[in-house]
Amino acid sequence: MRPTVEEQxxxxxxxxxxxxxxxxxxxxxxxxxxxxxxNLRMLTAALPAVPGFLQDDNRATAALLAQLQPAVAPDxxxxxxxxxxxxxxxxxxxxxxxxxxxxxxxLLSQALGGTELTPALREAVLAHMxxxxxxxxxxxxxxxxxxxxxx
Amino acid sequence: xxxxxxxxxxxxxxxxxxxxxxxxxxxRDIRFAGLERAAGGLSRENWSLDASWVDEGGTxxxxxxxxxxxxxxxxxxxxxxxxxxxxALDGAALPAPRAWWIDPDGRRLGAPSLVMDRMPGTCDYLVxxxxxPLGQRLELARGFLGLMADIHAVDWRARGLDRVLGTPKGKxxxxxxxxxxxxxxxxKLEPHPELDFVLAWMRRSAPEAEAIVLVHGDxxxxxxxxxxxxxxxxxxxxTAHLGDPLEDLGWVTNPVRKREHQIPGDWEREQIxxxxxxxxxxxxxxxxxxWWNVFSIWKLAVIQLTAVNEFVAGRYxxxxxxxxxxxxxxxxxxxxxA
Numbered sequence: 001m002r003p004t005v006e007e008q009x010x011x012x013x014x015x016x017x018x019x020x021x022x023x024x025x026x027x028x029x030x031x032x033x034x035x036x037x038x039n040l041r042m043l044t045a046a047l048p049a050v051p052g053f054l055q056d057d058n059r060a061t062a063a064l065l066a067q068l069q070p071a072v073a074p075d076x077x078x079x080x081x082x083x084x085x086x087x088x089x090x091x092x093x094x095x096x097x098x099x100x101x102x103x104x105x106x107l108l109s110q111a112l113g114g115t116e117l118t119p120a121l122r123e124a125v126l127a128h129m130x131x132x133x134x135x136x137x138x139x140x141x142x143x144x145x146x147x148x149x150x151x
Numbered sequence: 152x153x154x155x156x157x158x159x160x161x162x163x164x165x166x167x168x169x170x171x172x173x174x175x176x177x178x179r180d181i182r183f184a185g186l187e188r189a190a191g192g193l194s195r196e197n198w199s200l201d202a203s204w205v206d207e208g209g210t211x212x213x214x215x216x217x218x219x220x221x222x223x224x225x226x227x228x229x230x231x232x233x234x235x236x237x238x239a240l241d242g243a244a245l246p247a248p249r250a251w252w253i254d255p256d257g258r259r260l261g262a263p264s265l266v267m268d269r270m271p272g273t274c275d276y277l278v279x280x281x282x283x284p285l286g287q288r289l290e291l292a293r294g295f296l297g298l299m300a301d302i303h304a305v306d307w308r309a310r311g312l313d314r315v316l317g318t319p320k321g322k323x324x325x326x327x328x329x330x331x332x333x334x335x336x337x338x339k340l341e342p343h344p345e346l347d348f349v350l351a352w353m354r355r356s357a358p359e360a361e362a363i364v365l366v367h368g369d370x371x372x373x374x375x376x377x378x379x380x381x382x383x384x385x386x387x388x389x390t391a392h393l394g395d396p397l398e399d400l401g402w403v404t405n406p407v408r409k410r411e412h413q414i415p416g417d418w419e420r421e422q423i424x425x426x427x428x429x430x431x432x433x434x435x436x437x438x439x440x441x442w443w444n445v446f447s448i449w450k451l452a453v454i455q456l457t458a459v460n461e462f463v464a465g466r467y468x469x470x471x472x473x474x475x476x477x478x479x480x481x482x483x484x485x486x487x488x489a
Contacts, residue, residue, distance in 0.1 A: 028188050032468045039470040108344040113351050126482050129345045133475040140455070140472040 009044040013037050038141040049137035054097040057132055058088060061104040064128045068111045071121060080107055160186055163198050163217060166260030170252050173259070177206040195389075196221050199269055214269040215251070220262040221467075230263040231255045233389045235315045237267065243305055246270065246298070246384045270384030272376030279372060279414050287380055292418040293426065294382050295372060299403070300430040302385070303364040303396045312365060316393050323394035324357040324442065331446075335453045338460040345478045349449050352485055358439035360395035367391050370399045371411050397435065400427055401443025406480050407451065438488055445484050452477045 003011065016037050024030045062084055069080050083103055089096035117125060168181050181204040189197040196219045203212040220230065230253060237250035248267040254260045275281060279288050279295075307313060319326035332350060339346075367374075368390030376384040403412040404420045413419050428435050455474040461467035 035469055102341055105344055106342040109342040109347040112344050112348040116351075116355065125348065126486070129348070130479050130482060133345070133478040136473070136475045138472045138475075140474065140476070141470075 005047065006044050009040055009047075013040050013044075016040075035141070042139055042141045046137040046139070051091050051094055051097060053135060053137050054094075054101050055088070055091050056135070058097065058100050058104060060128060060132070061101070061108055064124060065104065065107055065111070067124055068108075068117075068121060071117065072111050073114075076107070076110055080111075083107055159188070159196075160198075162261055163219070166254065166264070167200075167202070167217060167266070169259045170254055170264075170266065171202070171204060174252050175204070175206050178204045180205045195219060213251070215266055216248070216269040217260075217264055217266050219260055219264040220257070230265050230389075232315065233391075234265055236312065236388055236391055239310045239312055239315055240305070240388075243310070245301055245305070246382060247388065248384060248386065270376050270386075272378035272381075272383035274373060274376055276371065276373030276411055278377060279412065279418070280410050285414070285417065288414055289417060290380060291372075291377070291382070292414060292423075295370075295375070295403075295412075296423060296426050297430060298375075298382055298385060299367070299370055299399050300427065302367050302370075303362075303399070303431065305365045307363075307365050307393060312393060316365075316391070318363065318393050322357050323360045323363065323398070324439075324446070325354075327392075327394060327398065328353055328357060328446065331450050331453050335456065338453070338457045340456075340460055340463060343456070343473070345475075346449065346452055349445065349481050349485065353442065353446060353449065356442060356488065358395075358397075358436065358442050360397070361433055361436070361439075362396055363393055364396045365391060366394040366396065366398045368398070370402055371408070373411065395439075395443070396431070396433065397440050397443045398446070400424070400435065401440055402447045404440065405444040405447040406484075407448055407477060441484055441488050445481050448477050448481045448484075 016033065021030065021033055021037075024033055065080050066084060069077050069084075072080070086100075089100050091097070112125065116122075164183055164186065167183065171178050171181055181202070184201045184203075186198060186200040189199065196217075198217040198219065200215055200217065201212065202215050203210065205211075234250050234253040234255075237247060240247045241249060248270050250265060250267045252266045254264040257263050279292055281288070283291075305312070307316075328350075335346065335350075367385070367388070369387055374385065374387040375382050376386065400423070402408075404423055409415075409419075413423070424435055424440065427433070452474045455471050455477075458467055458469065458471035459473065462470055
């Protein structure tokens with residue numbers, strides 16, 4: 001399918017930068033425009049990685065919940081049980097992958113918000129979270145405000 | 152100027168004229184020059200202008216700065232509280248701007264707004280790692296630290312700041328945590344187990360305060376103006392409160408904002424803490440400071456989630472992401488405390 005999604009996003013960036021930006025005189029609007037273009041470039045690279053990331057994260061989070069299950073309150077353990085028995089969504093169904101991710105991460109939040117964990121569980125939790133943060137495809141793209149003017 | 156910017160400028164002019172007439176009924180020939188919205192300011196619109204008018208007392212001209220709450224904001228703060236604080240600080244040996252007028256509910260300006268003196272100087276949020284020679288940058292770094300100590304030394308009882316800001320009940324660390332946890336619950340759009348994990352740790356290990364002082368709450372070069380080699384103004388007092396002095400110290404020594412607050416090899420955590428100890432005579436407990444470092448990063452994460460929420464709601468013009476880059480530094484600091 002040409003233009004591909006990537007080609008369209010990159011083409012949009014080019015037009016915004018080369019055609020639109022030179023005509024934007026207002027400092028605030030120009031700073032916002034620069035930020036939006038930078039974010040579109042980030043999205044172009046990140047978008048293809050999102051379904052795979054969610055699928056991997058759902059598997060990893062489910063495995064961690066199974067480890068934590070014996071250490072949590074009975075009602076939370078029962079909720080985990082139900083969630084862990086559900087089937088994983090197809091990789092092509094993005095909305096279902098996101099919903100599953102929210103469900104599993106909500107249970108993880110509840111499991112971590114209470115009492116202190118054993119050192120082994122704590123280590124497993126930290127490893128999971130650090131690894132997830134490192135693999136997350138979306139990145140904040142900072143853009144500095146336009147240069148300051150003398151008062 | 153684009154149409155929307157023109158319309159916002161017209162609203163500011165009309166609102167400000169009304170605000171001046173409310174405060175000075177005899178004011179006439181009210182004129183504004185050089186009205187411009189600054190591109191910076193993540194939480195509020197900052198408009199600079201020169202105002203002049205004639206009243207019973209004669210002709211007046213002032214360099215003013217109007218801070219108007221943006222449609223989307225990263226900090227939910229109370230303009231009235233900030234106005235009262237700046238008035239209470241009037242005459243203190245601090246480079247805080249004089250506050251002139253307030254529109255607390257946005258009746259005149261469309262959103263809560265505060266008008267204050269425009270102080271001389273320019274803002275350079277990365278000045279400590281900018282192009283100035285090392286000696287000058289170190290001088291400025293010591294100047295910022297000294298200014299922080301001066302803020303912490305304000306006699307808040309004598310100035311009635313407890314009536315303006317309230318005093319923390321119990322540990323200031325837990326009071327601030329409760330404040331920011333409420334903000335976290337309000338703005339989060341999805342579960343964040345990483346932040347809940349850190350929150351639970353902070354609840355369990357919250358430190359006692361060595362003293363109760365006036366805390367700026369967002370102490371950084373980006374909230375200051377420089378006039379040559381001198382710090383000419385400290386701005387953005389909307390998060391100031393009475394609390395633990397280590398809160399500000401924890402903010403400037405937290406590892407994720409080193410580029411703003413530290414100079415590699417010459418002005419790092421160790422030197423900053425030593426200088427603060429020498430200047431204030433405070434003990435500065437390392438474990439407590441580390442807790443405030445974690446808190447600073449967690450608070451920064453909540454502010455970014457606020458931006459995500461505001462962007463999704465269509466009220467904020469910058470795209471922010473879930474702040475995954477902040478997780479690892481928090482975990483590392485927590486591990487060091489284990």
